[in-house]
Amino acid sequence: HLVHDLIHEDEEDNPSQQMQNVGEQGHMALLGHSLAAYISVLDRERLRKLTTRILSDTTLWLCKLFRYENGSAYFHEDDRDGLVRVCRLVINARYEEYASEGYAVLSAKQPVIYQSASCRPGLGQHLCNQLGLPLSSLCRVPCNTIFGSQHQMDVALLDKLIKEDTEAGKVPLLLIANAGTPGAGHTDKLGRLKDLCDQYNMWLHVEGVNLATLALGQVTSAVMAATRCDSMTLAPGQWLGLPAVTAVTLYRHEDPALSLAAGLTSSQPVEKLRALPLWLSLQYLGHDGIVQTISSLVKHDSPVVLFKFSQETSLCKQLAHLVPISGVDVVELEDEGICLRFSPLLTAAILGTQQKDIEELVEKLTELVPIMSSTMCLRQDFREETYRHSPWLRYIEDFCWPGLGAVRFEPRAEGMDEYRRKQELEKMNAELLKKLQDLDTDIIFSTGPEAGTEDGCIFVGMVTEDVDVSDLVDTIAALGRDIEESGRLLENMTEVVRKGILEAELQLQKANEEKLMEEGMLRQLPLVGSVLNWFSPVQSSIKGRTFNLAAACCTQITTRRNLKCKPKQSSGLRRINYCGSDRVFCHFNVLLELFNLVMSLKHHRTKRLALR
Structure with missing residues (x-):
């Protein structure tokens, strides 16, 4: 009862909070956590045999499911931790004296980690912090701007950057590529990148939501090239709707001693029990169940759909709150600005999204687009009409507000100091807002967003095309x-x-x-x-x-x-x-x-x- 009250104590303040959908496969994963705690109290020999079997079975199934032959697996809670361990493995392999002399050997030849400009924010900085490397060891590779996708890594420019670093006495260490960028879901030219990495003796690591399509019967050639990479990070728990299931990094390396030194393998049986929830879930779903779950979420070559409303970015956020269970969220891209993203592989299993939820989203969009269009057309008229009533009314610029606009009534302030004037302004606008809300109209008047707005502002919501803006102002x-x-x-x-x-x-x-x-x-x-x-x-x-x-x-x-x-x-x-x-x-x-x-x-x- 105490835990139940702690879980639900904030529901009155935040009624829109979404909890993860827990199906039968989710309950199987939760059972795995309980069994892992129970198994950990077995005698050491029995525990060692059981954990070895669980780890080897899970690794074999994942490698077969995602077409990654002769691979090893590392199970980790933080989805970035696998890449950190892989970087340590590569450092140990490229610097033979690293095990004895440590970071002193890196000062003579600085290692360089390359990542796409479309990688998830903060990933490179996290790697440098965990590895004790300076930020100068991180090289951000721009994406194509003329040829190809604007979200794919520029291979020719990467080749140039590697040559420059090699001539400067640096060691090209590792390249992070995307099979599904965090924002747009685009896949890098993995085949060409692998050839380039082989040329310069670099390690290629791939991550992204599109790796889930490797389990399907038909896979695009762009994603299929990921099977040649040196390591990849998977998120089966997120794709299959398995709560609290670890991420998995599959990698290929022949020296088990270096893998042990990098922390990719462990002699502690309890750590191997991390694979137990996934082991149970994979057996429960079976190969056909896993393929069916992923294929039901991927109807096209890319499992990510992006769309935006004209050129007006401030109105996009309104759509993300229409049907929360659909999993539609807002992303900001360098070239496109703010867009709406629908990525069912990341959200559908967790939220329990059904076909009816998508139909409801389309219905809401159909209703909202006309009123959004009329609001956009009338926003300039509203601004001009507000200026016509100067100095009593002041137009407040707020690009994040999806409605008609924001105004503030400014009373005459003869003989008032700044503090009294501010108090009077807030008091009068609060009273004005109350009177506007009492009017017999469908227009919504509010105080606007909670953060980032000026004091004493009145925000006017979206309107239809037949509203007389002049009379409204x-x-x-x-x-x-x-x-x-x-x-x-x-x-x-x-x-x-x-x-x-x-x-x-x-x-x-x-x-x-x-x-x-x-x-x-x-x-x-x-x-x-x-x-x-x-x-x-x-x-x-x-x-x-x-x-x-x-x-x-x-x-x-x-x-x-x-x-x-x-x-x-x-x-x-x-x-x-x-x-x-x-x-x-x-x-x-x-x-x-x-x-x-x-x-x-x-x-x-x-x-x-x-x-x-």
Whole structure:
């Protein structure tokens, strides 16, 4: 119960969180983790035999499944750890004295690791950090910009870079290539890259989602060339929907001593148990089940589909949240900008995506594209109309907002310091936003994104083509001026009451002095005055006073015109109506000061000052 509460304690705040879909094969993988803990308590000899069998079987199945003959396997939790161990293996192989002298041998001939510009971010830096190499040992190879795909490594330029490093006394060590780039899913020219690596005695490592297609009956020649590489990293758990299953790096090397030195093999039986969840899952699915699962997710040569909405990148993010279970996410590419990516091999098994979810996504796209198009067409009109109401309205530029735009009402700030002006601005825009949200309209008004926005902004959502942008901006400006005038009216009323109270106090003091002069000192004593007034009443000549609050403030009330936003009849957008009316505003401070005045008059026991 404690663990259950910890898992679900944030569901109220984040109801859209997606949990991994756990099918029967997923439960088999989870069972493997429990069995691994149980098996680890067996006696050493029995444990050694069992783990050796599990490791050898899993390695054999994976090599056969992904067409990688005579390979060895390293199972690792971090999907980058296999590449780190492979780099250590290559360093040990290329630098014979590395085992005895360590990094001192690298200073004379600096090793160089080459990676594509389309590799996943931070991979090269992670390698250098783990291997203790300077960042100068990392060479980023640009992709083609004229010939071929803009996401494939430029082989000719790579050849040139290797020659330059060799002439400079450096050691070309390893090349990282892609069979499915993280963003666009493109595959490098692996065959040509392998020939180049053989020429310069370099190690070729391949990774990417397209490696999953090696298990299919028909494989493209571009991906099939990956079977010639020296090592590859696979993610079967992600492709098959197996929770907490390790990544696998397949590699070929003849010297087991160097593999042991690099950490690719271990003599500890417990570490070999990492393969047990995958061992169980592969047996449960079988060869046909694995092929069927992958083939159902790959309908074309590339399992990654990219698309974008025209040239407007800020609207793409809206689509990624329509059907979260579809696995559509947002990626940013150097040449294309922000795009939407659908990569079922990375998400479908985990989220449990079905055909109906894809159909729902297409339906949502069909509904949203027209309103997105109309919003794009009207954004410039909205900007211009906002500038027309300057200086009351200010247009706020926000390229990440998918709606019509963002504005801010800026009141006049005569005699205000910066801190008070900022407070007044936020207060008035918050009140303006509330009034806009209360309007009878389908347009959504909000505070916009949580991060990266200015204070006191009002964001207008997407609109249909028949919205009258001019009337919409007029309504926003009129409501803002109405709020500003109401605030100034309250300030004026408060000032009038303050002056009236001060004048009343002076009149009261003067009346007390006149009363003292007219009636004498004896009549002011409590007991004596009562007796004298009973025997000899006094007719006072002092007149009363009147303080008319309504007369002092009514000149501040203004009449406001009706504002309407009239859409065409073809739209589902309801009319925006705002009708102003004459009204007198009451304020708590005014009432409080009037109450204090009445109590003061009562305290002085006089009825000569009247308050209406």
